[in-house]
Amino acid sequence: MTEARHYRKHILSILVENRQGVLAKIASMIAAKGYNIDSLSVAETLDPTVSRMTIGVHGDEWVIEQAVKQFHRLIDVIKVTDLTDEEHIGREMVFVRVNAEPANRAEILRINEIFRGRIVDVTPASYTLELTGEVKKIGAVLELLQPFGIQEIVRSGTLAIPRGSKSAAKAEGKVRSVAHKAAAGTD
Amino acid sequence: MRLTGSEIFLKCLQAEGVHTAFGHPGGVILHTYHLMLDYPLRHILCRHEQAAVHAVEGYYKASGQTGTAIVTSGPGATNTITGLTDALMDSMGIVVFTGQVPTAVMGCDAFQEADVVGTTRTCTKHNFLVDRTEELPRMVKEAYHIARTGRPGPVLVDLPKDIIMGRADFKGYPREVSIRGYNPSVNGHPGQIKKAAELIANAKRPVIYGGGGIVHADAAAELTQLVDLTQIPTTLTLMGLGSLDTSHPLWMGMLGMHGTYTANMAMAHADLMIAIGARFDDRVTGKLSEFAKNCRIVHIDIDPTSIRKNVHVDVPIVGDVKRVLTQLNAEVAKIERDWRADFEEWYGQIAEWQRTHPLRYDQSEDGKILPQYAIDQLYRITESARPFVATGVGQHQMWAAQYFKGRGEPRKWITSGGLGTMGFGLPAGMGAQAAFPGELVVVIDGDGSFLMNMQELVTCVQYQFPVKVFIMNNRYLGMVRQWQELFYGGKYSQVDLEVQPDFVRLAEACGATGLRAQRPSELRGVIEKAIATPGPVVVDVVTTREENVFPMIPAGGALREIIDVGDPVPEKLFQGWR
Numbered sequence: 001m002t003e004a005r006h007y008r009k010h011i012l013s014i015l016v017e018n019r020q021g022v023l024a025k026i027a028s029m030i031a032a033k034g035y036n037i038d039s040l041s042v043a044e045t046l047d048p049t050v051s052r053m054t055i056g057v058h059g060d061e062w063v064i065e066q067a068v069k070q071f072h073r074l075i076d077v078i079k080v081t082d083l084t085d086e087e088h089i090g091r092e093m094v095f096v097r098v099n100a101e102p103a104n105r106a107e108i109l110r111i112n113e114i115f116r117g118r119i120v121d122v123t124p125a126s127y128t129l130e131l132t133g134e135v136k137k138i139g140a141v142l143e144l145l146q147p148f149g150i151q152e153i154v155r156s157g158t159l160a161i162p163r164g165s166k167s168a169a170k171a172e173g174k175v176r177s178v179a180h181k182a183a184a185g186t187d
Numbered sequence: 188m189r190l191t192g193s194e195i196f197l198k199c200l201q202a203e204g205v206h207t208a209f210g211h212p213g214g215v216i217l218h219t220y221h222l223m224l225d226y227p228l229r230h231i232l233c234r235h236e237q238a239a240v241h242a243v244e245g246y247y248k249a250s251g252q253t254g255t256a257i258v259t260s261g262p263g264a265t266n267t268i269t270g271l272t273d274a275l276m277d278s279m280g281i282v283v284f285t286g287q288v289p290t291a292v293m294g295c296d297a298f299q300e301a302d303v304v305g306t307t308r309t310c311t312k313h314n315f316l317v318d319r320t321e322e323l324p325r326m327v328k329e330a331y332h333i334a335r336t337g338r339p340g341p342v343l344v345d346l347p348k349d350i351i352m353g354r355a356d357f358k359g360y361p362r363e364v365s366i367r368g369y370n371p372s373v374n375g376h377p378g379q380i381k382k383a384a385e386l387i388a389n390a391k392r393p394v395i396y397g398g399g400g401i402v403h404a405d406a407a408a409e410l411t412q413l414v415d416l417t418q419i420p421t422t423l424t425l426m427g428l429g430s431l432d433t434s435h436p437l438w439m440g441m442l443g444m445h446g447t448y449t450a451n452m453a454m455a456h457a458d459l460m461i462a463i464g465a466r467f468d469d470r471v472t473g474k475l476s477e478f479a480k481n482c483r484i485v486h487i488d489i490d491p492t493s494i495r496k497n498v499h500v501d502v503p504i505v506g507d508v509k510r511v512l513t514q515l516n517a518e519v520a521k522i523e524r525d526w527r528a529d530f531e532e533w534y535g536q537i538a539e540w541q542r543t544h545p546l547r548y549d550q551s552e553d554g555k556i557l558p559q560y561a562i563d564q565l566y567r568i569t570e571s572a573r574p575f576v577a578t579g580v581g582q583h584q585m586w587a588a589q590y591f592k593g594r595g596e597p598r599k600w601i602t603s604g605g606l607g608t609m610g611f612g613l614p615a616g617m618g619a620q621a622a623f624p625g626e627l628v629v630v631i632d633g634d635g636s637f638l639m640n641m642q643e644l645v646t647c648v649q650y651q652f653p654v655k656v657f658i659m660n661n662r663y664l665g666m667v668r669q670w671q672e673l674f675y676g677g678k679y680s681q682v683d684l685e686v687q688p689d690f691v692r693l694a695e696a697c698g699a700t701g702l703r704a705q706r707p708s709e710l711r712g713v714i715e716k717a718i719a720t721p722g723p724v725v726v727d728v729v730t731t732r733e734e735n736v737f738p739m740i741p742a743g744g745a746l747r748e749i750i751d752v753g754d755p756v757p758e759k760l761f762q763g764w765r
Contacts, residue, residue: 017368021304021316028308062495069492075313075333078368 009038011090011160013172014071015078018044024167026053029074035059035067039092039157043137050078056158087163093132093156095120096142099149100127109147115141127153192247192320192351193219199327202360205255206229207246207621209239214257214299216286231621232649234642236263238614239272240341241640243280245618248601249575251405253335254281254618260288261299264345265306269608271341272310276605277426278403280339282330289349291319303345309541310367312340314666317347320355325364332364337371338404338490339492359732367543368392375514377508383461383485384518385503390483392533393419396442396471398606399426400464400488402597407431409496409512410596417521418526422450429593429600440546444470447586448544448738448751453537454479455746462486465507468605469742477745478700488513504639511703512748544738544751546589555731556707557658558583563590565657568714574627577601577616577654580609582665587631587737602657608640613656617643620652630656634687635664641693647723648698655717657727658690661732669735673756694725695698 004015016022023042030037036161038056045052071080083090091141099107105127112119112129113135121128131141135158190198196219200208207229212220223230233239236258243254258267286301288297301357304316313333315326330342372596387393401423407430409755413435414421421431431438440447442454454460460482465471467486472478475497486493487508494503504511527534540695541663550560562583563659570592578584580603593600601619603611615629637658648655659665668682700720704713705726717724737752750756 020318021308024305025308032309066492066496073490073492074367075366 005094007058007060008084009056010064010082010084011088012055012057012068012071013083013157013160014053014055015045015080016042016051016053016076017076019047019076022051023053024076026071026074027170029070033067033070035063037069039155041157041159054157054159080160083160083162088135088160089163090158090160091132092135092138092158094138094142095128095130095131095152096145096156097121097126097128097143099151100125101148104148108145111141111144118142125130188352188357191354191358192317192323192346193222194318195323195355195357196327196346196351197222197228197409198357199324199360200228200255201226203327205253205330208255208257209242209246209379209618210257210619211236211239211259211263212284213261215260215288215631216257216346216351218348218352219286219346230257231646232372233646234613235640236266236611236647238617238640238643238723240267240274240281241475241608241611242615242618242621243281243283244270244274244611245278245577245601245615246622247279247281247339247618248402248615249598249619249654250622251598252622253331254279256281256283257285259286259299260303260531261301263299264303265301267343267690268310269606271307271343271608272579273603273608273611274341274386275310275312278339278399279341280335281335281341283343285342285343285345286351287316287345287347290347293347301340303343305310307343310341312338312497312585314343314345316345317350320353322352322353323350324357324360327504328364333366333369338368338493343482354357354749372505373489373507373510375487375511377503377514379502379504379516380511380514383487383504383515384522386459386485386502387417387419387461388485388522388524391529392457392536393417393459393461393530394457394506394539395419395421395461395463396424396432396454396465397427397463398424398465401427401430402464404464404489404508404727406464406509406512407595407597409509409516411435412516413461413512416516417460418530420453420530421534422446422453424468424471424604425588425602426604427465428588428591429597432595433592434519436486439541441470441588441591443468444473444742445544445589445736445738446471447589449537449738449751450538451738451746451749452540454730455537457482460484462488463512464488466490467496467498469497472498472746473740473748474743474745477747478751485563487515487534503737523609524616532618533690537688547752552707554707556704556728558661558711558728558730558734559586559590559705560707561657561659561710561728561730562586564590564710565629565631565714566590569627569629569718572627572718573599574629575599575601575616575623576611576617577628577630578603579612579630580666581633581636582661582669582734582736583631583633583636583659585666586659609636612636612640613647613654614640614643616654617647617652617655620654621650624652628652628654630654632656632658633665634658634660634662634684634690637690638687643726644697644699651722653722653724656723656729657714657717658725659730660687660690660727661730661734662687663732665734666736668733672733672735673739674741690727694723699723701723701725701727703729704715707731
């Protein structure tokens with residue numbers, strides 16, 4: 001416990017029962033344990049009885065190990081996968097409404113084009129951009145738009161999916177073994 | 188056939204094998220209580236829902252059978268929160284059914300409505316809101332399954348009025364239960380068990396540290412076998428007490444904040460801890476940065492979240508304690524080692540600690556009764572009857588644990604550890620008595636604790652539960668007073684119970700027998716009379732006012748900072764420290 005701690009952001013992909021109250025239960029647990037949640041998104045999967053929660057949480061190895069076990073312990077949680085160290089694709093979506101004075105409009109459009117965003121709303125004094133990309137990319141765009149004056153940002157939180165480079169069976173096995181390892185408390 | 192929810196509920200309880208429930212009726216659950224009359228369910232009407240839950244805890248701990256409570260909505264349900272939290276902390280397998288207002292008005296601030304599912308989310312292992320009558324059998328089955336399997340815990344089922352009065356086809360109580368998110372591991376990983384055996388084979392100063400998990404797994408025999416195989420000195424937590432016969436030569440006494448000097452020193456100097464069904468609670472570890480330095484740890488527990496929560500673990504083994512110990516004992520039996528010869532030096536050190544710092548008190552013949560003496564005597568006199576012992580919380584509880592005598596029947600020791608709920612003793616004892624009507628049930632209580640749920644004395648009289656309550660009456664909130672004396676400059680704040688009822692007359696007013704002992708010489712006679720008197724008995728044991736529980740490891744202190752009787756309290760501990 002006295003070793004140097006390495007804080008990292010982890011992405012947990014959690015399959016849960018799609019029932020009323022489950023989100024509240026998970027939120028309660030997170031609040032009770034005091035985990036640092038950066039983002040949380042949830043929606044149905046192919047199976048309408050199962051929802052997927054994608055949670056961005058940061059902490060050191062001890063905290064993350066405990067968090068994974070705590071999620072597992074909840075009856076409504078079916079499977080927990082820590083995607084952080086696996087090959088995965090992570091994306092976030094953001095709406096940005098930025099001041100767009102006549103003098104700046106061209107520059108904003110250029111930034112939008114470079115980052116492959118879309119203009120979804122226009123007023124004489126503002127543009128609303130829709131952008132999707134890795135979290136770092138989103139951060140970069142927001143930094144570039146900052147000088148113009150950002151009126152509002154709506155972020156979705158991180159979504160992630162493991163790469164399909166491994167076979168489905170292997171991925172299943174890996175997920176199961178992550179769950180088993182977490183349960184067995186072995187490393 | 189189409190039945191009402193209440194009928195389905197009662198049939199499910201029957202199919203589940205529930206023959207006793209503790210509870211209290213109310214408006215929204217009237218329908219169920221009406222139909223209950225036609226079922227063989229023995230319902231014990233408690234006088235407070237909190238006590239009903241504590242009674243169910245006592246019932247579960249004593250018998251190993253999942254306990255059942257039934258209460259109404261609103262205040263009935265919210266009154267169970269303390270009991271639920273207590274059960275969660277001490278891993279008690281119980282199911283609490285709460286009535287609820289009709290689904291149509293839920294969330295509309297209806298009369299006696301409370302968001303019970305919301306409020307109890309973090310104080311139950313799991314909870315259910317039955318939203319369709321058809322779902323009732325599955326949810327009841329799952330509730331009992333979740334309560335009793337894995338790490339046991341409290342489950343709450345909220346029953347809206349329209350659900351229990353509505354009708355549905357009852358296809359029978361489900362035979363199987365399958366919850367995809369819940370599959371506790373019971374078998375230990377064989378590789379891990381071998382690793383553990385290896386560590387045991389090479390340890391020079393090992394300690395076995397056992398907890399409540401041993402009791403929940405009914406693994407006292409397997410623990411004893413491990414101790415006998417390895418000849419390793421053993422300590423147990425407050426919740427694990429009794430798992431090893433207290434007269435066993437390798438028993439070191441309870442460990443922890445008020446554990447014995449010997450047990451705590453052994454833990455502080457060990458090179459291997461074998462933790463079994465225990466969770467390295469802060470009362471046991473003291474200051475974490477000083478805990479188990481240069482010590483390897485084997486940790487056997489059914490709950491993965493308990494492992495590596497606050498201490499490093501070298502060999503974690505997730506599984507049911509009984510199964511894992513059986514596997515471990517088989518491995519350990521293969522080890523060729525002259526255990527006793529190898530540990531001779533370790534034994535010598537432990538014996539020295541025991542010699543220089545035994546548990547002790549000095550009872551004068553003509554002074555006032557010392558609570559330690561009263562409790563010690565109580566144990567000696569009742570030992571042959573092998574009673575159930577339930578306690579309240581406070582100094583009396585710690586002395587009851589220190590002087591506890593048990594014969595490897597840990598279910599006979601019933602106390603509130605994790606939450607430390609005052610008022611636990613009497614109702615929990617009552618629950619144990621309901622499970623074992625013919626056995627002796629003794630409640631060791633404090634005058635503060637007793638008053639918190641004393642209304643259950645009436646319940647005991649009504650159902651003729653012959654619990655024998657011994658109140659260690661020092662007219663103080665003793666434990667708080669002790670802390671104020673030792674760490675807050677002796678300034679007492681709100682601990683003087685200067686006005687208290689005459690417990691003898693209080694007992695008689697409830698229809699029970701009241702007795703009093705004021706002198707050490709009276710004690711034996713009063714205890715024997717209490718045991719021999721039929722029906723519930725309250726004994727007012729008038730004790731000295733200001734006794735302190737020693738040894739004591741101050742909160743946040745390291746194990747080696749243990750303070751024994753007569754030791755000076757370190758200066759840094761004054762002035763409201765921690």
